[in-house]
Amino acid sequence: xxxxxxYEPKYAAERWLDKxxxxxxxxxxxxxxxxxxxxxxxxxxxxxxxxxxxxxxxTGIILAMHYTPDVNLAFDSVQRIRRDVQxxxxxxxxxxxxxxxxxxxVYVHMFRGMYYGSYKNPRELLWIIGCLIYLVMMATGFLGxxxxxxxxxxxxxxxxxxxxxxxxxxxxxxxxxxLGGYSVGNPTLQRFFSLHYLLPFVIVALVALHxxxxxxxxxxxxxxxxxxxxxxxxxxHPFYTMKDAFAIGVFMMIFALFVFYLPDALGxxxxxxxxxxxxxxxxxVPEWYFLPFYAILRAVPDKLLGVILxxxxxxxxxxxxxxxxxxxxSMRFRPVTRWFFIIFILAGFILGWCGARAPDDVAxxxxxxxxxxxxxxxxxTFYYFAYFIPILPIMGWIEKTKPVPDSITKAVLSGDA
Amino acid sequence: xxxxxQLDAHLDENGEPTRRDFIYIxxxxxxxxxxxxxxWPLVAQMGAANDTLAAGSIEIDLSKVEEGQQLKVLYRxxxxxxxxxxxxxxxxxxTVEMNDLPDPETDxxxxxxxxxxxxxxxxxxMIGVCTHFGCIPVGEAGDFDGWYCPCHGSHxxxxxxxxxxxxxxxxxxxxxKYLSDTIIKVG
Numbered sequence: 001x002x003x004x005x006x007y008e009p010k011y012a013a014e015r016w017l018d019k020x021x022x023x024x025x026x027x028x029x030x031x032x033x034x035x036x037x038x039x040x041x042x043x044x045x046x047x048x049x050x051x052x053x054x055x056x057x058x059t060g061i062i063l064a065m066h067y068t069p070d071v072n073l074a075f076d077s078v079q080r081i082r083r084d085v086q087x088x089x090x091x092x093x094x095x096x097x098x099x100x101x102x103x104x105x106v107y108v109h110m111f112r113g114m115y116y117g118s119y120k121n122p123r124e125l126l127w128i129i130g131c132l133i134y135l136v137m138m139a140t141g142f143l144g145x146x147x148x149x150x151x152x153x154x155x156x157x158x159x160x161x162x163x164x165x166x167x168x169x170x171x172x173x174x175x176x177x178x179l180g181g182y183s184v185g186n187p188t189l190q191r192f193f194s195l196h197y198l199l200p201f202v203i204v205a206l207v208a209l210h211x212x213x214x215x216x217x218x219x220x221x222x223x224x225x226x227x228x229x230x231x232x233x234x235x236x237h238p239f240y241t242m243k244d245a246f247a248i249g250v251f252m253m254i255f256a257l258f259v260f261y262l263p264d265a266l267g268x269x270x271x272x273x274x275x276x277x278x279x280x281x282x283x284x285v286p287e288w289y290f291l292p293f294y295a296i297l298r299a300v301p302d303k304l305l306g307v308i309l310x311x312x313x314x315x316x317x318x319x320x321x322x323x324x325x326x327x328x329x330s331m332r333f334r335p336v337t338r339w340f341f342i343i344f345i346l347a348g349f350i351l352g353w354c355g356a357r358a359p360d361d362v363a364x365x366x367x368x369x370x371x372x373x374x375x376x377x378x379x380x381t382f383y384y385f386a387y388f389i390p391i392l393p394i395m396g397w398i399e400k401t402k403p404v405p406d407s408i409t410k411a412v413l414s415g416d417a
Numbered sequence: 418x419x420x421x422x423q424l425d426a427h428l429d430e431n432g433e434p435t436r437r438d439f440i441y442i443x444x445x446x447x448x449x450x451x452x453x454x455x456x457w458p459l460v461a462q463m464g465a466a467n468d469t470l471a472a473g474s475i476e477i478d479l480s481k482v483e484e485g486q487q488l489k490v491l492y493r494x495x496x497x498x499x500x501x502x503x504x505x506x507x508x509x510x511x512t513v514e515m516n517d518l519p520d521p522e523t524d525x526x527x528x529x530x531x532x533x534x535x536x537x538x539x540x541x542x543m544i545g546v547c548t549h550f551g552c553i554p555v556g557e558a559g560d561f562d563g564w565y566c567p568c569h570g571s572h573x574x575x576x577x578x579x580x581x582x583x584x585x586x587x588x589x590x591x592x593x594k595y596l597s598d599t600i601i602k603v604g
Binding site: 155158159161162163165176177178179180181182183184185187191277278279280281282283284298300301302303304306358359360 | 463464466469491494549550551553554555567568570582583584585
């Protein structure tokens with residue numbers, strides 16, 4: 001994709017540097033990267049996610065200067081950050097709300113990729129690296145949520161480390177090894193802090209691979225056909241830097257709305273109570289971005305099977321490029337599968353709703369006694385997996401797709417792109 | 418040279434592996450053993466530390482619990498429930514059909530004999546942790562008058578046995594013994 005270098009050093013100093021370390025050339029070529037001319041705003045989320053990652057790392061490093069990872073001091077040190085540390089009232093919510101914003105953006109980014117078939121040949125590895133980033137993000141988010149040492153922190157950590165206890169034979173030893181004791185305690189908090197500081201830099205490394213991969217294979221686009229001529233592309237700068245900048249501006253307004261007016265709206269009130277190993281909160285709910293997986297876990301009456309199914313829900317994303325057998329990338333030209341995809345997103349939202357509610361409560365008052373959240377989550381879980389197997393492979397074989405435009409430029413000029 | 422010779426290029430003229438091959442293998446082996454012996458402490462440090470392991474046992478005075486009350490004692494970071502059961506609760510625990518239990522166990526099997534060799538059926542001592550994902554069940558609740566776990570809706574009966582919900586096993590009975598008529602030692 002990336003053509004021959006267009007960089008020409010103008011001054012002697014630039015030529016001197018270019019001969020020894022072509023770092024300016026690298027930057028110039030990077031910014032001139034030919035991008036399809038029909039990218040829409042859904043493609044701005046890569047830039048938005050870069051911003052989120054930077055924001056989390058900067059605010060996180062600052063918070064670590066004031067935070068104490070000790071079971072007796074952690075809760076108070078977070079409260080002190082919010083009340084006494086200069087601008088702590090701003091920086092702590094930026095980090096906590098920032099986690100939610102990060103997940104919001106990553107979900108949009110993933111759904112975008114799924115809708116336009118961005119995981120298909122030759123972008124399978126790009127997609128898989130993305131899935132790895134998502135996985136490490138989830139681990140980082142979970143570890144970070146433990147650190148304020150509130151009731152939800154403690155009991156969330158207890159439930160999630162309990163997953164490992166469900167593994168036959170080695171489960172209990174593995175769980176004790178992870179916790180550093182018989183239950184969640186001081187050793188657990190200290191290692192969670194250490195790993196929470198480490199993993200973001202693993203994400204940075206994976207993002208570097210992700211960006212390298214996208215620069216090697218080129219960006220996909222809403223109509224899912226490869227650029228064929230120079231007319232089909234635009235240089236990344238200034239065209240998409242400007243488009244991304246506008247999207248980032250809008251995104252930051254939403255971010256700021258939460259940070260300044262609703263800093264705790266996405267959290268849980270119980271986390272303002274200090275962790276108490278003798279008292280479970282009336283209802284343990286994870287952060288909103290884990291709710292769909294939590295609902296899948298609870299949909300199954302068997303403990304081990306629930307854990308397996310929950311991990312399978314993430315694992316199946318990794319093999320998505322080989323499950324979708326269609327030749328056409330973009331859902332725009334797949335009239336039936338498109339609807340299956342929209343229902344898939346709906347199922348995701350329904351699972352999120354189920355994850356937030358008690359399993360035996362009535363979700364929809366139909367039939368005798370109504371449909372409980374447990375049964376609703378079972379239906380949605382079934383569809384979640386059915387979308388990957390067998391809907392995607394079968395639709396790829398039987399669906400009659402709409403005609404795909406000859407080129408991006410033609411599609412743009414005729415208003416179809 | 419035949420084809421097999423080309424595949425295995427490190428043979429000398431007699432068809433024996435060369436001394437250089439031996440040195441390569443020996444070096445790699447020493448490096449692997451060295452790496453493994455350094456890796457082990459780095460992995461094992463995450464396990465429970467000696468002071469954690471040593472915080473072993475506690476003594477509980479049963480006479481402090483009144484009929485119908487429950488005592489909660491912290492043991493190894495988890496609560497131990499000591500419940501003085503009412504006659505009705507004991508009766509309920511004794512009269513359950515074994516076929517109704519997901520994890521069949523009689524009520525008597527979940528008790529420990531006192532110094533006289535008899536069972537104090539009124540005292541139920543167990544680790545008050547739900548066997549699903551480790552939450553702490555609420556007492557005198559649920560469909561079976563025992564405990565109810567608010568996390569994922571597991572119901573336990575008056576003997577702490579799982580009756581309904583996602584938990585796979587009965588609540589665990591810790592290792593304990595009677596030191597006197599009213600004092601037990603857990604752990």
